[in-house]
Amino acid sequence: MEVTVLVLSFIILIALRVPVAWSIGISALLTILLSMQTLPALTTISQRVVTGLDSFSLLAIPFFILAGHIMNSGGIAKRLIEFAKALVGSLPGGLAHVNIVSAMLFGAIAGSAGAAAAAIGSFMSDQMEKEGYSKEFGVAVNVTSATTGLVIPPSNIFIVYSLASGGVSIGALFLAGYIPGILTGLLLMIVAYIWAKKKGYPTGNKTSFKILVKTCLSALPSLFLLIVVIGGIVAGIFTATEASSVAVLYCLVLAFIYKEISIYNLKSIFVAASETIAIVMMLIAMSIAMSWVMSYENIPQDVTNALLSISDNKVLVLIIINLTLLFVGIFMDMTPAVLIFTPIFLPVTTALGIDPVHFGIIMVLNLCIGLCTPPVGAVLFIGVGVAKTSIQKVIKPLLPLFIAMLVALMLVSLFPQLSLWLPRFFGF
Template structure:
């Protein structure tokens, strides 16, 4: 029955995606089809509905709408402009200065806002036209923007790390947040190296080095925004508040910041709240749908079957991690990050646990894998945002993307096979 269930699940899910059915509905419908192998129609439908409801009935998930709202407030509150100005003053004089500014700003914005799409939208709007004026091709500018935007999903605070904590059965969110810093920064550094090599090769002009007074003034201007990271992460790690409480504090902090910067007023709030609510609804629907599929997989004993199949191929940790990475890279091409984390964590976590791999380390590996998928067609949401903001086509972006893909894959390989890159910081705080 397991083989039949896997065939029905894969065939129905891929066929639904192929004919253009939205991902969440494809997950729900294929889960129903699979469950009908073992359960009558009415109980099957009822079970899926119940599992969707219970899947989002989690206190930890309250952090997601709050972080989404704080991201919207940051995006509209003038934070992006101040982070860009600070990055310009620090690295603008280096080869490929504007590309480096994009990468550093995206790392800061992504970590503050917790959203790759918000970062890609903000950086593309602010820096895209400026990069074109200085001789950067539009395709290269988009490639820089979308790949750097994903670093904010690894550098905390990150909604997807909260989702992984839920899917893994309660891995510490504080530990996951700390574990993301070094891999996220490492990925950003590799992207910067690619950008500098490209700029030197194409002999792009460099800017003048800014005086220390300018660097200091832009830092002071951006300081309140950067302090959000200290408040949120510091509060969680020190045990002052939980991740959920931290997300609510982030909303209050960013709202006050928006009013101080005079970029937000009471007239803007309904629009901001509506957009945040819309995004939250989409994310929660995806989570509910994915949790129902996860339950169906467990009910049909599919994770155990896949685990035993992988372990029968090899018991070598290096080989198993390579197979999992290749699988996740392939999955990321066709599936959005949230459902992928919720569906594949219960499948692969028992395998890596048997090999002695820390679930915190595996979580970072999984997120880095799926970040690459966000930049690839046909489902790459960040790719579509970046292309849309720049008003160009995917075809023009794919060639410049390749060196950045290789940089991200190299970072993934290092993080996969050097566990201390993920585990050193959590160990410092005994997490």
């Protein structure tokens, strides 16, 4: 009965276009009302919403979001695009590869797929169209490649997963994301190469070594942020939360050095960042409350028993979980999905001997695909909006890129070494 009320109420509320955060909170309240009287239920949900945000680790998310907004306004995207163009612009379908590599670099630094899609898309959309690429293909490349920044660290979603999983090392998750994220980017580049050959898209001019060095030096201060943040966490110099505040200071200094923003721009940047932070933290608070309700009603244990009763074959259970998460990603934003479904599926995967770090990468890769699919694909809507086209026109060129992302997911699911090699190498 509890599961039925939880699922049906959530689906109905979403169908009625109630905001996702409120849908989650109301569904949690309706479910707990089956076990408690009204006043204790209201009090309990309210307490869980407030205390759920009382976490030192969660402080990293507002700081990383602010750092991303500063980067978006600070000329960093432009320099990363020029560097990517020098690296891969001479390949067949050169600008598509530039888009993918730029998104990987910018998304990794900003930790936001939406920021990457907006920043890179605003620069690349017109350029690709002028050189003969179809607008829809450019959007498809931009949208799918933007999600790689959620897997390549630093990434806010890994911090959320760490919280939902009960304390999996953020440093280990950051390191685990490198190979799967780069693998996904390379597979997208292979598809872009084949598509460009098939459609006869132009090949860029070969870049001289002098220009390559010049663009590399221009982008180096931005890329150095990765070394500061990840290196500091891995070396134990600071925590992920402290690293996020260092990232903000570093981005501010860099933006002023680049002379892309002034003191007068800071107000609008802080306001925009605050709006994003408010939305994200509201989603987190409500999702934490729902996770507590599910735990109170023993829903994770029931799901674990149900799945293990089907089979104790690790591959089969992973396929079931992957298919479930792919379906969930179509209808739910990534942050609440991680907070709600981690407590449900993590006990199952742990019982089968799957490393929690490995499962975190699988979950994030799954939900990245959902960001590119309607009706809730936030990154898809950003990419389409920036390019001023429609979702219907983008679907066809998106399909082969979806397949590349699914292949990456399959490889990471079947070969845990892809996720675990780096964390184990550094002693996590």
